[in-house]
Amino acid sequence: MVSIGNDDEAGEPVADRILDAAASCVLAFGVDRVTLAEIARRAGVSRPTVYRRFPDTPTILAALLTARIVGVLDTIESRGTGRVTLVDRIVTAAGRLRQDEVIMAVLHTAPELAMVYIAERLGTSQQILIDALAGQLKLAQDVSVDDRVRAGDPRQLATMCLLITQSAIQSAQMVESILDSEALATELAHALNGYLAP
Structure with missing residues (x-):
């Protein structure tokens, strides 16, 4: 996935881990049931860590779609x-x-x-x-x-x-x-x- 963050925890930028976790939630629950708490849990970070990068779940989902679409173009x-x-x-x-x-x-x-x-x-x-x-x-x-x-x-x-x-x-x-x-x-x-x- 395209990196949109330059901070690094556990070898992968935190923002990328958050987007990967959001993708996992979308596939598991559907868009309407994705929560910031579950994204944080799956990313292995705290909710405040997520909030420092994204103000809310819709912003995370928009960033996820952008990263995936632009990622396809880049390949x-x-x-x-x-x-x-x-x-x-x-x-x-x-x-x-x-x-x-x-x-x-x-x-x-x-x-x-x-x-x-x-x-x-x-x-x-x-x-x-x-x-x-x-x-x-x-x-x-x-x-x-x-x-x-x-x-x-x-x-x-x-x-x-x-x-x-x-x-x-x-x-x-x-x-x-x-x-x-x-x-x-x-x-x-x-x-x-x-x-x-x-």
């Missing part, structure tokens, strides 16, 4: 600057996020929390993804004609790519009998390539 190598390579990276990230038990647990067991980031406001991880993707799209607008991204504001293009991909991740379970994982990835790639092509 996927960029193998070029063209549109096809960029779309492949997005599709790969979507597949890995759909396989993440914690992210899927939040989507499926805490819809009210998920809806905040689907319909009300951009979360930290979404902002990070948009910024990273906008930079890559800008580069892909300047490559050879065959593999170029169309003209347009890179941040707007990135935001639309986020919406398309986020929708595919959220709804994958609902359409699984029609689009299995492989078919979903193929169709998502077609959708993104079609949207981004000149």
